[in-house]
Amino acid sequence: MTHQRRLLVGIIQGADRHLDALDLWQKARQQDPTLNKVTVYRTLALLKKHGLVDELDLLHLQGGRHYYEARTTRDHIHLACLRCGRIQEFESSLFEKLKGQIERERRFRITVVRVEAGGYCDKCQD
């Protein structure tokens, strides 16, 4: 556990929105200007491999980057508004049931699941 990793993990856990690698690097550099972008990518890969962060695309609303969030106890769905860009999160017991159905009917053991819906949020409908 290096101080670079401690710093990056702290930023991800304290984030109030989804960060991509560049966002994370820029925030980290405010506290440690020598921290290299490559270290960000390597740390994200490590955290992802260990299941501590989830990787999202948010439907590539703004290019091909990936966003990261600390894994929480309960899976949730991301709703991305195609007009205003707002990202909402949504939890549902139906979603939990759906995962159970997949595990039972296909005998597929789920370790990571990503649900992203695009459309128009309540504020962006005519």
Add this chain to the structure above:
Amino acid sequence: MTHQRRLLVGIIQGADRHLDALDLWQKARQQDPTLNKVTVYRTLALLKKHGLVDELDLLHLQGGRHYYEARTTRDHIHLACLRCGRIQEFESSLFEKLKGQIERERRFRITVVRVEAGGYCDKCQD
């Protein structure tokens, strides 16, 4: 409607697996060797914009590329085995109910939805 577009659309619709831009280009070149890779990207962007193809990442099992499939009448879930790489598709009325719940409870009008689950398929469990 150019012959390049006709060719690319035909390949996507006839595909028996998920193709990325390079796959598509290589298949297209067999029939029209002058077809440019850029045309593939531009055509995919157009089809995506018009909702005729869906873009997937399949959890980036092998790098950061995108995969495309012709949009079908019914949404489905992609199950990616982290060990053998097999991709399964799964349809479920629970999934339809879940979408309905989101639309009702959040008043969010869904136009595109992507569900990708990673884990271990029936053949890859101990």
Add this chain to the structure above:
DNA sequence: GTACTTGCAAAGATTTTGCTTCCAA
């Protein structure tokens, strides 16, 4: 002390853009 991590530079992979020429309608 040693195995693992970092920084740096460079390369790699994927996708996009500018611009000219061409073609479908």
Add this chain to the structure above:
DNA sequence: TTGGAAGCAAAATCTTTGCAAGTAC
């Protein structure tokens, strides 16, 4: 004929790799 599309080359974006030097334990 004309506006949009394709081809080509080059650039932009995002991510990974090789290697020497540094650091946690």
